Amino acid sequence: MEVRASAVEDVKALGPIMQRAYTEFNLSVGIPPSVDFETVEIAEEILHRIFLSPKSCGITALDKASGRPIGAAFLHFVGESLQQIGPVFVDPAHSKKGVGKAIMSALIERANATNAKSISLVQIAANTKSFSLYAKLGFRPIECVTYFQGSMNEKLCTWEIKNEEFKVWPMEDSDVRLCSELHRSVFGHERETDIHEMFNVFPADAWVAVKDDILQAYTTGFSFEGHSIAISEVAFAALFQGVCHQKPNHSMSIYIPARIYPFLIEWALKGGLQIIRQCWVMAIGQHQTPLPGSIWLPNILG
Template structure:
């Protein structure tokens, strides 16, 4: 799974990739997703044999310099809650903690939310998806939505004749945006499964978190959303990806 993930990152024209070498062998890597104006860092990986020797800091400095060259207004990443050293590294490099995120996994709910209809997204929906993301976050993630359309995983939810939310997938590496919790719940409830370790639910959205628990999902790990530069408090419901 790790090899497939890195292969996809290396092959994508809008993902910047960098490796660290020591004595002729690769001992670490880092990536910068540039599919939207706000860029996302990761995954950052370090060979355990060379941890605590500054390799991670060098790799982070490289992608931050890349973001500065691109004049990216904001940079984001998702940090594993158990890994205190990486939290310290990111904080020391200017990243601010924004949100605790719960990774949730469990059986598919296989049901509908009354009044909400979920369907496969089409290219005609791209403009509305971008509009929703700008409404909630202040910027769009159109590149990711376009990729998910090509992969056949994008979904939208309609309420009273309007698109009120979308998801690039219901999975660890996907994100979702909606005007309200019921729209987001309809997307989650209709998913046939939750890809990878699970979906990421902001812990501050207590109503959504408790709804997930009541419908059979369990929290399997906690992560920290960290940012530097532009950050707007979300004005709606959302699920981040492991990227941000």
């Protein structure tokens, strides 16, 4: 086995491997296979986006005999020395051969070369093998997050949000800087590049909630790739319920850190969202906790 920097030419080989690896694991633990990469085409599309991003890079493992890709992992530069890892996958036919350890070690080395203060990832809790690997490589479990999917029934919601209090509308380009400033107020660092990139790729998925002409909450998408920030639980609920109202019957997903926001767990369950799986946010180095009272809902990378 050899490892090297990933190249866009790897997509055709890596797409089927990524789709198969996630599907086989999900089926083995009772998670719907559609949760991650339902088709090879979806897997290839996501990999293409990663390669097109100037803030992402990857490591590909090659079978020494055939020279074919057998796994990969990707690193994303979020901002201010903060980096995230994902997706990470290995061809099931080459499991238990040290492939995952090799690509993760190479990726961590690359991140350390940039003086990263924090490297984070989101690990599926049911995958005890990957948890063990990441822990051995120095990742610490930070938060357990619950992954919900579905469309919320507003009649069942815990909070009644008055429409006149919050205005919810699609994010505009002029909102990006304000969203990054809100992220800084909650986490202590900006995220403008990441927000802008998600807005450019998925403009219909990014939304904001405003009260008294002041930004209260935003999301880059209620999907496994999007993250959300709000100044309070009520502001986040207003954002989510507002989007549900404007996109009825549209399935959405969110990661809720259960320890920090038990009220949001109750709100999601009462609103009709379904728990799909539990995950761990894990990190090497610093990991800033959100400002007390504020809301942080991570994406699939942390």
